[in-house]
Amino acid sequence: MLCIRERVIHIHHEEHEYRLQYRIITVSSTRTKETDRSGDAMESFIGVNCSRSLVKDDELQILSEFFGYYNSTDVFIYIGGTGVSRLDRTSLAIRKIAEKEMPGFGQLFREKSGGIFPYLSDASLFIYRKKIIFTLPGSEDAQGIAYSIISEIVPHLFHEITKE
Structure with missing residues (x-):
């Protein structure tokens, strides 16, 4: 699915304009495109140049999706696979290729989420070659x-x- 609207982002009040491409990847062994409400929600929030896919809880599929869209995407958002189940492999897979991990994102996410269950999530932010x-x-x-x-x-x- 492609999002129709486009937003130009101005950075630091400079003359830079970026048209960022987003890829939303839902990681699940049980969801389908019809039942992926989390992916639907994120797509509605982004509302800019984005595409979506769904992959199984499998390290090879998680990384293949990243490298398959590497040249056409600026921001990858993986949804799912960050919990404590033995099947939850998303952050573990991305860590294997990442040049940097910025744990502050996950910390802030857990704080804003409230309660104790978000602290069982391995939500994070990674950087790999821009x-x-x-x-x-x-x-x-x-x-x-x-x-x-x-x-x-x-x-x-x-x-x-x-x-x-």
Whole structure:
């Protein structure tokens, strides 16, 4: 699915304009495109140039999706596979390729989520060769909280990782 609307992001009040491409990847062995409400929620929040897919809880599929869309995507948002189940492999898989992990994102996400269960999530932010990668819990409610942080930090983050 492609999002129709486009937003130009101005960074640091400079003359830079970025048209960032987002890829939402739901990681689940049980969801289908018809039942992926978390992916639907994130897509509705982004509302800009984005595409979506769904992969199984499998390290090879998780990484193949990233490298398959590497050249056409700036921001990857993985939804699901960040919990404590033996099947939850998303953050573990991304950690294997990431150049940097920014744990502050996950900490802020858990704080804003409230309660104790978000602390069982391995939500995080990774950087790999000028690409931004988020790993988020699969719950529908988590998407609004995550987006409120993502929308604030992505413009600055993209500027910082792509400047020469």
